[in-house]
Amino acid sequence: xxxxxxxxxxxxxxxxxxxxxxxxxxxxxxxxxxxxxxxxxxxxxxxxxxxxxxxxxxxxxxxxxxxxxxxxxxxxxxxxxxxxxxxxxxxxxxxxxxxxxxxxxxxxxxxxxxxxxxxxxxxxxxxxxxxxxxxxxxxxxxxxxxxxxxxxxxxxxxxxxxxxxxxxxxxxxxxxxxxxxxxxxxxxxxxxxxxxxxxxxxxxxxxxxxxxxxxxxxxxxxxxxxxxxxxxxxxxxxxxxxxxxxxxxxxxxxxxxxxxxxxxxxxxxxxxxxxxxxxxxxxxxxxxxxxxxxxxxxxxxxxxxxxxxxxxxxxxxxxxxxxxxxxxxxxxxxxxxxxxxxxxxxxxxxxxxxxxxx
Amino acid sequence: xxxxxxxxxxxxxxxxxxxxxxxxxxxxxxxxxxxxxxxxxxxxxxxxxxxxxxxxxxxxxxxxxxxxxxxxxxxxxxxxxxxxxxxxxxxxxxxxxxxxxxxxxxxxxxxxxxxxxxxxxxxxxxxxxxxxxxxxxxxxxxxxxxxxxxxxxxxxxxxxxxxxxxxxxxxxxxxxxxxxxxxxxxxxxxxxxxxxxxxxxxxxxxxxxxxxxxxxxxxxxxxxxxxxxxxxxxxxxxxxxxxxxxxxxxxxxxxxxxxxxxxxxxxxxxxxxxxxxxxxxxxxxxxxxxxxxxxxxxxxxxxxxxxxxxxxxxxxxxxxxxxxxxxxxxxxxxxxxxxxxxxxxxxxxxxxxxxxxx
Numbered sequence: 001x002x003x004x005x006x007x008x009x010x011x012x013x014x015x016x017x018x019x020x021x022x023x024x025x026x027x028x029x030x031x032x033x034x035x036x037x038x039x040x041x042x043x044x045x046x047x048x049x050x051x052x053x054x055x056x057x058x059x060x061x062x063x064x065x066x067x068x069x070x071x072x073x074x075x076x077x078x079x080x081x082x083x084x085x086x087x088x089x090x091x092x093x094x095x096x097x098x099x100x101x102x103x104x105x106x107x108x109x110x111x112x113x114x115x116x117x118x119x120x121x122x123x124x125x126x127x128x129x130x131x132x133x134x135x136x137x138x139x140x141x142x143x144x145x146x147x148x149x150x151x152x153x154x155x156x157x158x159x160x161x162x163x164x165x166x167x168x169x170x171x172x173x174x175x176x177x178x179x180x181x182x183x184x185x186x187x188x189x190x191x192x193x194x195x196x197x198x199x200x201x202x203x204x205x206x207x208x209x210x211x212x213x214x215x216x217x218x219x220x221x222x223x224x225x226x227x228x229x230x231x232x233x234x235x236x237x238x239x240x241x242x243x244x245x246x247x248x249x250x251x252x253x254x255x256x257x258x259x260x261x262x263x264x265x266x267x268x269x270x271x272x273x274x275x276x277x278x279x280x281x282x283x284x285x286x287x288x289x290x291x292x293x294x295x296x297x298x299x300x301x302x303x304x305x306x307x308x309x310x311x312x313x314x315x316x317x318x319x320x321x322x323x324x325x326x327x328x329x330x331x332x333x334x335x336x337x338x339x340x341x342x343x344x345x346x347x348x349x350x351x352x353x354x355x356x357x358x
Numbered sequence: 359x360x361x362x363x364x365x366x367x368x369x370x371x372x373x374x375x376x377x378x379x380x381x382x383x384x385x386x387x388x389x390x391x392x393x394x395x396x397x398x399x400x401x402x403x404x405x406x407x408x409x410x411x412x413x414x415x416x417x418x419x420x421x422x423x424x425x426x427x428x429x430x431x432x433x434x435x436x437x438x439x440x441x442x443x444x445x446x447x448x449x450x451x452x453x454x455x456x457x458x459x460x461x462x463x464x465x466x467x468x469x470x471x472x473x474x475x476x477x478x479x480x481x482x483x484x485x486x487x488x489x490x491x492x493x494x495x496x497x498x499x500x501x502x503x504x505x506x507x508x509x510x511x512x513x514x515x516x517x518x519x520x521x522x523x524x525x526x527x528x529x530x531x532x533x534x535x536x537x538x539x540x541x542x543x544x545x546x547x548x549x550x551x552x553x554x555x556x557x558x559x560x561x562x563x564x565x566x567x568x569x570x571x572x573x574x575x576x577x578x579x580x581x582x583x584x585x586x587x588x589x590x591x592x593x594x595x596x597x598x599x600x601x602x603x604x605x606x607x608x609x610x611x612x613x614x615x616x617x618x619x620x621x622x623x624x625x626x627x628x629x630x631x632x633x634x635x636x637x638x639x640x641x642x643x644x645x646x647x648x649x650x651x652x653x654x655x656x657x658x659x660x661x662x663x664x665x666x667x668x669x670x671x672x673x674x675x676x677x678x679x680x681x682x683x684x685x686x687x688x689x690x691x692x693x694x695x696x697x698x699x700x701x702x703x704x705x706x707x708x709x710x711x712x713x714x715x716x
Contacts, residue, residue, distance in 0.1 A: 045603035046567075046579060047560045052603045053699045056706075099691070099699040114582050115602045169697075171690035179687025190691060197696035202405045209404075221404060224472050244473045245403035245410045298694030316694060329537025330688045332529035333457070333548060336656030336674060338555035339527075341411045341457040348414075 001150050008082070009033055014093035016085065017151040019143070027075065027084035033096075040101045040120030042193075050197045053120045055099045065182070071096075072184035074131045083128070089144065090151045091128045092189070098124035100190060103164065121164045123191040127151060133184050136174065136292055138282035145275035152189070152299070153263045153271075159191040160264075160304040167192045167199060167303050168262070175294020177327060178320065187297070195303045199311075203303075206310040218312030222255045230350040233280050237273035240281045242350040249322035249344040250293065252281055252353070254315040261302035261311050280358065281317065287356030294327075295319040359508050366440070367391055372451035374443065375509040377501070385433065385442035391454075398459045398478030400551075408555045411478045413457045423540070429454075430542035432489045441486070447502065448509045449486045450547070456482035458548060461522065479522045481549040485509060491542050494532065494650055496640035503633035510547070510657070511621045511629075517549040518622075518662040525550045525557060525661050526620070533652020535685060536678065545655070553661045557669075561661075564668040576670030580613045588708040591638050595631035598639045600708040607680035607702040608651065610639055610711070612673040619660035619669050638716065639675065645714030651679040 004016040009029040016025040042051040065071070071082045083091050100122030111117045129137055129148050140148070156168045172187035173180050195203070202217075209217035225231065225241045232252060233240040240254045254277065256270055266274070286292045296318050302311025320327040322343055333339045362374040367387040374383040400409040423429070429440045441449050458480030469475045487495055487506050498506070514526045530545035531538050553561070560575075567575035583589065583599045590610060591598040598612045612635065614628055624632070644650045654676050660669025678685040680701055691697045 043603040045601075045605075047563055047575065048556070049559065049563050050603075050696065050698075052605055053697065054703055055699055055701055056703050114579055167695075169691070169695055171694060173687075173689040179685065179689050188690065190695075190697075192695075192697060196691075198406070199695060201407065201696075205405055205407050217405065221472055243403075245401040245408075247403075247410055296690050296693055298690055300694070318693065327537065329531075330693075331531040331537050332546065332654050332656055333527070333554075335654055335676065335688075336529060336658070337525075337527055337548075337550075337557060338408065338559075339411065339548075339550060340408075341413055343413055345412055345414050 001147065003154065006084070008084075008093065010035075010096075012094035012096070014083070014091065015151075015154075016088055017090040017092065017147055017154070019089060019147060022089065025085050025088070027086065029080075029084045031080045036096065038098070038101045038104065040099065040104050041106065042118045042120045044114075044116035044118075046114050048197075051118070051194055053099055055097075055101075055120065057097060070133055070182065070184050072126070072128050072182060072186055073133050082126075088128065088131050090130075090147050092125050092151055092155060095124040095126050095188070100124055100192065118193075120193070122193045123159060123162070123165070123189075125155060125189040127155075127170075127187045127189060129185045129187070136185050137172065137297075138279065138286055138292070140279065142272075142275040142279060145279055146271060149263065149271055149274055153266070155189050156262055156301065157264050159189065160262075162191065164193045165191040165304055166194050167196055168301055169196070170263070170299040170301070172295075172297040174297070175292070178294045178296065180294075195306070199300065199303065202300075203307045203310050207307070210310065216259055216310070216312060218255070218314065219259050222257075222312075230346055232284060232350055232353045233277050235273055235277060237270045238277040240277060242346040242353070244346060246346045246349065247340040247342060248318040248320060249328050249342060250285060250288070250295070250317075250319035250349060251346070252285065252317045254278060254281060254317070256313060260313045261308045262313050263299065263301065265313070278315070283358055284353045284356045285317065285319065287358065288352045289321060289324055293319050293321040359505065361512065364442070366442075366451065368393075368454075370452035370454070372441070372449065373509075373512075374446055375448040375450065375505055375512070377447060377505060380447065383443045383446070385444065387438075387442045389438045394454065396456070396459045396462065398457065398462050399464065400476045400478045402474035402476075404472050406555075409476070409552055411457055413455075413459075413478065415455060428491055428540065428542050430484070430486050430540060430544055431491050440484075446486065446489050448488075448505050450483050450509055450513060453482040453484050453546070458482055458550065476551075478551070480551045481517060481520070481523070481547075483513060483547040485513075485528075485545045485547060487543045487545070494543050495530065495655075496637065496644055496650070498637065500630075500633040500637060503637055504629060507621065507624075507629055507632055511624070513547050514620055514659065515622050517547065518620075520549065522551045523549040523662055524552050524664075525554055526659055527554070528621070528657040528659070530653075530655040532655070533650070536652045536654065538652075553664070557658065557661065560658075561665045561668050565665070568668065574617055574668070574670060576613070576672065577617050580615075580670075588704055590642060590708055590711045591635050593631055593635060595628045596635040598635060600704040600711070602704060604704045604707065605698040605700060606676040606678060607686050607700060608643060608646070608653070608675075608677035608707060609704070610643065610675045612636060612639060612675070614671060618671045619666045620671050621657065621659065623671070636673070641716055642711045642714045643675065643677065645716065646710045647679060647682055651677050652685075653677040
């Protein structure tokens with residue numbers, strides 16, 4: 001892998017990840033970009049014991065541009081985009097409209113009980129999987145999927161070293177119906193200045209389980225799932241299954257068979273294997289409906305500094321698709337009470353996924 | 359108020375709530391309804407320490423029927439609906455496709471660690487606010503809004519007395535973009551067999567706050583909010599405000615100024631006042647966009663049996679609308695990490711709401 005680091009015209013970092021032997025990436029960003037005024041602040045919700053991030057500059061962000069204005073395509077035929085080169089394999093750059101940004105100053109006088117505030121001082125990056133605007137992750141070759149994973153590893157290592165970062169979250173939102181504002185195949189990386197609420201809760205369960213049994217909670221759950229009819233794909237290094245208590249009508253968890261804290265700890269064989277297993281999972285998922293369905297793919301990594309031994313790297317893929325023309329919505333019971341109702345049994349989902357002819 | 363209780367042809371209960379002097383409700387349901395096979399089971403998610411409900415019979419439920427097939431309109435001109443009478447004021451009936459139902463038997467042999475199961479034995483009711491198909495709650499008169507509240511009080515009292523019920527949740531999902539499958543103005547009531555996850559978390563915060571200060575957390579937060587520029591509507595009995603740490607671009611919390619556990623404890627003056635305050639809040643909310651926007655309105659009531667003194671009845675109204683043509687989505691950061699990003703500052707929302715000319 002060849003890593004080429006450069007800067008965009010407004011100072012943001014852009015990094016090309018290429019297979020060995022690719023041509024040098026030397027193009028320069030010559031755009032005239034309007035300045036964005038950043039304001040990223042976090043506020044404490046004392047009832048739910050959670051921090052909420054406010055990023056009001058994002059209201060003006062790019063929204064579903066036509067394909068010929070896509071900012072994630074390479075720069076070609078004089079049309080200047082976020083990527084200066086006229087081609088790329090995988091490229092990562094800082095989001096122009098980040099939810100979390102640098103080190104936003106907070107006036108200490110505004111941080112008064114019960115209205116506590118803190119800076120939203122993290123980082124938001126965009127990961128483009130291919131220069132081809134019209135495909136999705138499921139269409140990548142195993143070699144390209146592996147290159148994307150290598151880029152994730154690189155970014156996780158580098159972002160984890162930043163003093164303000166407590167958790168690195170790699171994810172992909174895909175599909176207009178779940179709010180994706182750009183169609184070009186891409187994911188994102190959020191580096192949060194705190195351990196996020198859902199991770200905190202699962203780590204508390206893992207802490208209780210370790211104290212009670214001496215074992216890792218996620219390793220125990222994985223072993224139990226491997227013995228069920230909910231397994232979808234399994235090889236020497238990875239297991240993909242529909243979890244016993246899935247919240248969404250389509251939900252698949254992908255675990256390495258060996259407990260690691262985050263993607264940086266995966267070995268060579270695990271990395272190669274992941275590319276194959278994940279592509280099969282995505283193709284089976286879309287195959288259930290004979291067309292691409294919307295999804296969120298979310299890497300759960302251990303926090304950077306604490307509770308590394310409690311975590312267990314895994315990927316959770318969820319989709320609201322519950323029938324060819326129907327979505328499940330996050331409505332009253334889920335949103336206000338956190339009480340998920342799922343109309344589809346996990347065993348039925350697993351059977352449908354296994355039954356897809358690839 | 360006149361309360362008339364009857365049964366639908368399949369045995370479900372239907373209750374008319376009418377103002378005094380309304381004509382007797384004597385019509386009989388003569389439909390030939392196909393049988394629904396119920397299967398409502400809850401499964402335990404050991405990582406998040408939450409129960410998920412599975413209701414697979416709901417996959418066949420009615421989905422966005424045309425207005426002339428609306429099952430919530432009264433029975434007129436020979437078209438038989440869920441409501442046998444040819445008119446009604448407020449009517450409540452058991453959902454034909456409930457997420458939680460009666461007492462579903464569980465085979466104890468299937469309840470084995472780590473895959474714990476329990477029956478989804480609660481109740482789901484539909485509350486129709488008016489026979490008029492084409493309006494919304496915001497269009498009701500104060501007298502009708504008060505009658506709806508009286509129906510909520512009646513149902514909360516009765517459902518709370520059921521031995522399997524631990525929490526009564528009154529709510530409304532409104533708008534196709536958040537997944538509402540029927541347009542007729544209506545809300546729902548879920549009677550859960552457990553204290554829901556989000557309520558459990560806020561009660562834990564309230565328990566910690568009470569131990570540390572001797573005071574109720576929500577009462578303290580309300581008092582603090584009342585001193586800010588986030589108050590939208592306030593009278594002697596109620597305060598509506600945009601909370602300091604709002605998750606959604608439109609979010610309004612409505613609290614009685616006196617701490618009560620649930621709607622049954624509201625006195626006459628508070629009930630009359632609520633109808634006026636809530637209608638003003640809804641009209642201001644829609645007024646910001648000069649048109650009706652999608653929303654979830656969720657009553658947070660104390661559990662039926664435990665922690666009554668920790669709770670504080672309030673209504674939370676949330677909308678994903680973040681601009682005239684843009685919605686906020688529940689995507690990767692929110693769904694997978696529980697990390698909410700809001701592009702709109704609460705103070706800006708409150709100012710916009712106060713600025714609406716009614």
